[in-house]
Amino acid sequence: MVKTTKLAVVQFCPELGRKDANFSCMRRLTDDIDADIIVFPELCTTGYFFLSRDEVSEVAEPVSGESGSFFSEIAREHQAVVVAGFAEKDGDRVYNACLIVVPEERRPRVYRKTHLFYREKQCFDQGDTGFFVVSDRWRDVRIGPMICYDWRFPEATRILTLLGADIIVCPSDLVTDIWRRVLPGRAIENKIYIAVANRIGAETRDDEKLLFTGQSAIYDFDGNEMHSAGPENEIVLEVEISPELTRNKSFNSFNDMLGDRQPQHYKLLL
Amino acid sequence: MVKTTKLAVVQFCPELGRKDANFSCMRRLTDDIDADIIVFPELCTTGYFFLSRDEVSEVAEPVSGESGSFFSEIAREHQAVVVAGFAEKDGDRVYNACLIVVPEERRPRVYRKTHLFYREKQCFDQGDTGFFVVSDRWRDVRIGPMICYDWRFPEATRILTLLGADIIVCPSDLVTDIWRRVLPGRAIENKIYIAVANRIGAETRDDEKLLFTGQSAIYDFDGNEMHSAGPENEIVLEVEISPELTRNKSFNSFNDMLGDRQPQHYKLLL
Numbered sequence: 001m002v003k004t005t006k007l008a009v010v011q012f013c014p015e016l017g018r019k020d021a022n023f024s025c026m027r028r029l030t031d032d033i034d035a036d037i038i039v040f041p042e043l044c045t046t047g048y049f050f051l052s053r054d055e056v057s058e059v060a061e062p063v064s065g066e067s068g069s070f071f072s073e074i075a076r077e078h079q080a081v082v083v084a085g086f087a088e089k090d091g092d093r094v095y096n097a098c099l100i101v102v103p104e105e106r107r108p109r110v111y112r113k114t115h116l117f118y119r120e121k122q123c124f125d126q127g128d129t130g131f132f133v134v135s136d137r138w139r140d141v142r143i144g145p146m147i148c149y150d151w152r153f154p155e156a157t158r159i160l161t162l163l164g165a166d167i168i169v170c171p172s173d174l175v176t177d178i179w180r181r182v183l184p185g186r187a188i189e190n191k192i193y194i195a196v197a198n199r200i201g202a203e204t205r206d207d208e209k210l211l212f213t214g215q216s217a218i219y220d221f222d223g224n225e226m227h228s229a230g231p232e233n234e235i236v237l238e239v240e241i242s243p244e245l246t247r248n249k250s251f252n253s254f255n256d257m258l259g260d261r262q263p264q265h266y267k268l269l270l
Numbered sequence: 271m272v273k274t275t276k277l278a279v280v281q282f283c284p285e286l287g288r289k290d291a292n293f294s295c296m297r298r299l300t301d302d303i304d305a306d307i308i309v310f311p312e313l314c315t316t317g318y319f320f321l322s323r324d325e326v327s328e329v330a331e332p333v334s335g336e337s338g339s340f341f342s343e344i345a346r347e348h349q350a351v352v353v354a355g356f357a358e359k360d361g362d363r364v365y366n367a368c369l370i371v372v373p374e375e376r377r378p379r380v381y382r383k384t385h386l387f388y389r390e391k392q393c394f395d396q397g398d399t400g401f402f403v404v405s406d407r408w409r410d411v412r413i414g415p416m417i418c419y420d421w422r423f424p425e426a427t428r429i430l431t432l433l434g435a436d437i438i439v440c441p442s443d444l445v446t447d448i449w450r451r452v453l454p455g456r457a458i459e460n461k462i463y464i465a466v467a468n469r470i471g472a473e474t475r476d477d478e479k480l481l482f483t484g485q486s487a488i489y490d491f492d493g494n495e496m497h498s499a500g501p502e503n504e505i506v507l508e509v510e511i512s513p514e515l516t517r518n519k520s521f522n523s524f525n526d527m528l529g530d531r532q533p534q535h536y537k538l539l540l
Contacts, residue, residue, distance in 0.1 A: 114532050118524045130535040153531060154424035154459055159538045181493055182455035189424055189452055223451055254388045261423060262384050263540045265400040268429045270533045270540060 004240040005141050007167070007193075008035035008080075011216040011229045011237070013201030016047030017059060023070050029236055035080045036139045041199040042085035042148045042173040043096065045070070049203035049210050050123045053094060060089035063110055068099060072108065075101040081136055083145055083197075085171035087124075088112065096124045098145055098171050100134045109134055114156065117149035131156060133163040141166055141243040144192075148172040151179045155269065157186045157194070162258065166243035167193035174198050177213050184223035191257060192246050194219045200232050221246045274510040275411050277437070277463075278305035278350075281486040281499045281507070283471030286317030287329060293340050299506055305350045306409045311469040312355035312418045312443040313366060315340070319473035319480050320393045323364060330359035333380055338369060342378065345371040351406055353415055353467075355441035358382065366394045368415055368441050370404045379404055384426065387419035401426060403433040411436055411513040414462075418442040421449045425539065427456045427464070432528065436513035437463035444468050447483050454493035461527055462516050464489045470502050491516045 010029055014022045022045050030038060042048065045067040046059045061067055067086040075082040081102050088097035088110060095112040102108075112127030113120075134143045144165030150156045151170060160168055168186075179196070187194045200214040217228040218239050227237040250256040280299055284292045292315050300308060312318065315337040316329045331337055337356040345352040351372050358367035358380060365382040372378075382397030383390075404413045414435030420426045421440060430438055438456075449466070457464045470484040487498040488509050497507040520526040 114535050115530050118522060121524050126532075131538075149525075149530075152459060152527065154428060154456075155531070155536045155539060158424060159536065162538050178458060182458055185452035185455035186424075188448060189422060252388060254391050255419075257422065260385050260419075261425070262396075265384050266425045266429065266539055268401075268432050269425060269536055 002242045002245060003140060004242050005139055006034060006036045007195060007218065007239050007241050008033050008038045009195050009197045009216050009218055009237040010038065010040045011198060011200060011214055012041070012234045014041065014044045014047045014199055016049060016203055018047070019045050019059070019066065029234065030074060030078070033236055033238060035078055035238065037081045037083070037141065037143065037169070038074065038078065039169045039195050039197040040084035040171060041197045042098070042171040043087055044085050044171070044199065046087050047203060048173045048199070049205050051119060051205055053123055056087055056094045056123045057089065060087040060094045062089055063099065063108055068108060071099050071101050075103040079103050081139065081143060083143070083169045083171060085147060093125045094123070095127055096120055096147060097127070098147055100143060100145055102134065102136050104138050111145040111147065113147040113150065115149050115153055131159045131163065133160060133165045135164070144168045146170050148174060151183060154186065157190055157192070161190035161192055165192055166246045167195060167241065170194065170196045172196055172198040174213050175210050177215060180215065180217065184219055184225070187219040187221055188223040189257070191221045191249055193221055193241050200234070272512045272515060273410060274512050275409055276304060276306045277465060277488065277509050277511050278303050278308045279465050279467045279486050279488060279507040280308065280310045281468060281470060281484055282311070282504045284311065284314045284317045284469055286319060286473055288317070289315050289329070289336065299504065300344060300348070303506055303508060305348055305508065307351045307353070307411065307413065307439070308344065308348065309439045309465050309467040310354035310441060311467045312368070312441040313357055314355050314441070314469065316357050317473060318443045318469070319475050321389060321475055323393055326357055326364045326393045327359065330357040330364045332359055333369065333378055338378060341369050341371050345373040349373050351409065351413060353413065353439045353441060355417060363395045364393070365397055366390055366417060367397070368417055370413060370415055372404065372406050374408050381415040381417065383417040383420065385419050385423055401429045401433065403430060403435045405434070414438045416440050418444060421453060424456065427460055427462070431460035431462055435462055436516045437465060437511065440464065440466045442466055442468040444483050445480050447485060450485065450487065454489050454495070457489040457491055458493040459527070461491045461519055463491055463511050470504070
């Protein structure tokens with residue numbers, strides 16, 4: 001019997017600067033779900049479209065802040081791993097980050113976005129954690145977090161796969177849908193699940209409007225879409241995945257997707 | 271005015287061990303075309319399904335052999351770059367290789383397949399050239415060759431892009447069509463053209479039958495299929511491409527597909 005894990009991906013419309021409203025919405029959407037892993041969008045407690053570091057600094061929090069406490073509570077209540085984007089403050093630095101809360105563990109892990117998009121470059125420090133995988137031995141699943149624009153870099157999913165990820169989780173505030181034409185291939189080439197939790201709605205600042213594209217999606221390790229959302233609806237996507245099925249990367253007696261790599265010829269990637 | 275380049279991709283059925291028949295077929299198919307770049311399949315002069323090094327050694331040739339001469343002649347006649355797979359012998363080594371013949375240059379370049387598939391591991395030496403790009407200043411196009419199963423490794427297309435390729439050319443003897451779900455995304459993530467020259471037909475050895483899947487395809491740098499072949503027909507796909515349109519990788523005032531890479535976080539790829 002192959003064990004399955006219940007995955008939930010939350011798509012909603014965070015309101016800029018209104019944490020309490022966002023907490024309420026996320027609680028309402030997840031109250032009745034039954035999940036082992038819950039993924040929320042990027043910067044889902046604060047909203048997205050900041051124009052300066054000062055603006056971000058006003059709402060950013062340390063891991064122990066109210067966003068961290070909120071997601072730890074959700075994790076504990078559901079006995080689920082929670083992955084959620086938030087604006088992190090660490091001393092005088094601010095990061096577009098995501099928490100990975102494993103309920104049995106004392107401290108959440110924090111991934112800080114490696115590739116910054118658009119005006120994020122004016123607002124956030126460059127992420128310095130690099131990529132890592134959270135091995136959850138209670139649910140026997142290995143989770144590789146990345147955030148939104150990280151999707152554009154095949155290096156990110158590849159590294160997470162090399163680190164043993166069964167599933168890539170990607171809190172997002174995407175404004176295009178090009179990613180939908182690329183991520184199925186990434187699932188195939190790495191034989192991993194990919195879950196994109198994207199937000200919906202729009203934010204306008206100084207006459208510039210960002211329209212978020214929703215369509216949150218979960219791909220299986222053959223690149224098939226298991227479930228997806230519309231471009232505008234609030235929804236929780238729920239599917240069952242089989243993490244251990246991603247672990248054998250060989251597909252005939254001669255070839256193995258990772259074993260066949262020839263890193264001695266990859267030096268130009270660095 | 272953006273300059274265009276005429277690209278031709280040849281799909282046919284090489285016969286195992288019958289070089290003369292294969293030369294004749296390739297000549298017949300290309301006699302009347304008007305092209306600046308012509309791409310033929312993998313091992314297109316010898317056929318594919320060898321079972322041992324000894325078998326390959328019998329038909330493999332140095333670059334200066336009859337296959338090399340044949341493709342140099344085709345290149346000269348058409349004043350076109352020719353890319354074509356062949357079995358290369360170099361001393362006591364044998365490679366699944368491809369020639370890149372630029373008619374104005376004295377010597378062809380040779381790419382030796384980096385990632386070997388299935389029984390190729392019993393028959394060929396590991397390719398040792400690594401990836402490189404051929405800059406053709408006469409036609410102003412930068413060509414990045416890879417061969418068949420190299421497609422499975424996002425590292426290959428990425429390196430060729432970093433080396434400045436406008437177009438990836440991929441002589442192939444593919445036996446699945448999974449690649450069709452992945453390569454459009456590779457074109458998008460790297461903003462490059464991709465041309466796959468696949469063979470058709472079947473070869474049976476010791477009761478094992480390999481069925482080649484055809485469907486040769488040319489993708490533009492937005493991942494759109496410009497032209498493709500059926501799974502069984504002999505055909506030359508002809509399109510016009512605009513190599514210089516691939517060269518600006520920025521897509522807004524903050525972001526650049528290659529400039530945004532963070533190689534300090536990619537060390538695990540090696």
